[in-house]
Amino acid sequence: MAFSSQHGGNIIEAAAAIGVEADLLIDFSANINPLGMPDSLKRAIVENLTLAERYPDVEYRALHQALAKHHQVPLEWVLAGNGETELIFNLVQQLSPRKALLLTPGFAEYRRALARIGCEVTDFHLSEAQGWQPDESFLQALTPDVDCLFLCTPNNPTGLLLDKKLLLAIAHRCRENHIALIVDEAFLDFLPDEPGLIPHLSHFPQLYILRSLTKFFAIAGLRLGYLVSADSKTVGHIREQREPWTINAFAALAGEVILNDCGYIEASYHWLSTEQPRLFNGLNGLRGIKVWPPSANYIFMRCDVDGLDLQRRLLEENILIRHCANYPGLDARYYRVAIKSSADNDKLLDALQRVLSNTDGAGE
Ligand SMILES: Cc1ncc(COP(=O)(O)O)c(C=O)c1O
Structure with a gap:
């Protein structure tokens, strides 16, 4: 077994x-x-141990500024979380889709977050015969009755990157049909030449990019991830409604340090x-x-x-x-x-x- x-x-x-x-x-x-x-982070934590004695900035201003600067996006587009996982749940809660589309196989937490709010889930099965990748025919599944689609690129567990042209065609189709498109780019930092969809955000008001820093920077126990979207209203609602201080002081410090560790x-x-x-x-x-x-x-x-x-x-x-x-x-x-x-x-x-x-x- x-x-x-x-x-x-x-x-x-x-x-x-x-x-x-x-x-x-x-x-x-x-x-x-x-x-x-990273050693730079170890040093920063040791030098700032007393941060643990007080509450972190509830707005995490320095952290959000560092993330916004890194991606060259407006500050109000960015929201950090206690690992990307927290933001998957926050975002699903805020968007409250009634019907969502998931690709299988895929990361388990999308389904758990959707189940928690009672959302109906339809699976789009990727097949080995098609190399575990969707093709153009996937666009037909993006009908106006779908409220939300999760994609993961590179996908977990297949490790395959979605074709950029298809990804943009999916984003256009989602925009036409008012489908919230959530793209999980948790592993994209491992691909040096792949900027992902963040540079395209201003064209897609219902596109939400999720990023994790726990894998590339080996801080899975510290926990840090973030959401980037031009839908600053939704980002703002999550910011206002979630529990305070979910990111610990050292994780917040990590976000200010590691992205600069060339x-x-x-x-x-x-x-x-x-x-x-x-x-x-x-x-x-x-x-x-x-x-x-x-x-x-x-x-x-x-x-x-x-x-x-x-x-x-x-x-x-x-x-x-x-x-x-x-x-x-x-x-x-x-x-x-x-x-x-x-x-x-x-x-x-x-x-x-x-x-x-x-x-x-x-x-x-
Ligand atoms: C595809 C994918 N997204 C998100 C996560 C969660 O990342 P985090 O550790 O930032 O919560 C994982 C963790 O394994 C993952 O595989």
Whole structure:
């Protein structure tokens, strides 16, 4: 049995499942930059420890100014959150769609946020035969009765970037039909040449971009994400209505520091440009494994060995990967692995070699 966590990164549950200490596991299930938290941020936190003694600025002025400056957008377009996840829920609550369209497979929290407000959800199934990507025919699903569409690019778990031309065609169609278009760009920072849709915001008044800083800057435990939209009225309503101080003082400080850390950003691009093709090619060369070319810091794959619970077998090698059986539209053959340091990636490849060579039928 695959262990059943909804998300990657649940090393405590995984370690308990096999009776080892969580620290022993190498976590390939959460897609976090292996360079770790930037040194510039560590220093800033240590130098500002006393920030914890008082309330953060309830408006997070310095943080919002830093984000607005970074994206060269008006201040009232930007709202930071305690991780992107908080903003998914805030935005859905504020927009209150009655009918939403989701692509499957996709990130689980959109569905949970929509379910919380009783929204009817229609699934648009992406198929392996079509390379897990929508094509022009998807535009036909964007009818005026739909209130809201979530897209994720690069998508989780497939790691595939949406075609820019199609994405803009979708945005136009959503504008025509008054569909709120929420685009999750949580992993876009890993693509150095991909500005995403923020530069297009002024043309699309019902376009909402969600960004996460927890993955690229390895601050998943600190938590910081943000929303950018030209719909400053909706952004303003969320700002007014949500609970105060949800972003802790160090996360707010992080947003003011890390976006300027060019050394860290360059080092991250360098690591990924080396390790992404290396891990992809390593996995691609394994009998019984099919992989899809990644665009960000994780790789989606299928294991074709009948009856092999790959997650469980790798756990016995102290390696945790993400099984994708609980993504609607996928089954127990699909997995996702993070791209980590060169040494850790080698450990994954070695462990996979061992596991697969001890099975019959690999490579069918
Ligand atoms: C596609 C996607 N969006 C958003 C998030 C949540 O990001 P955050 O940690 O900023 O809440 C995740 C986390 O795994 C994700 O995979």
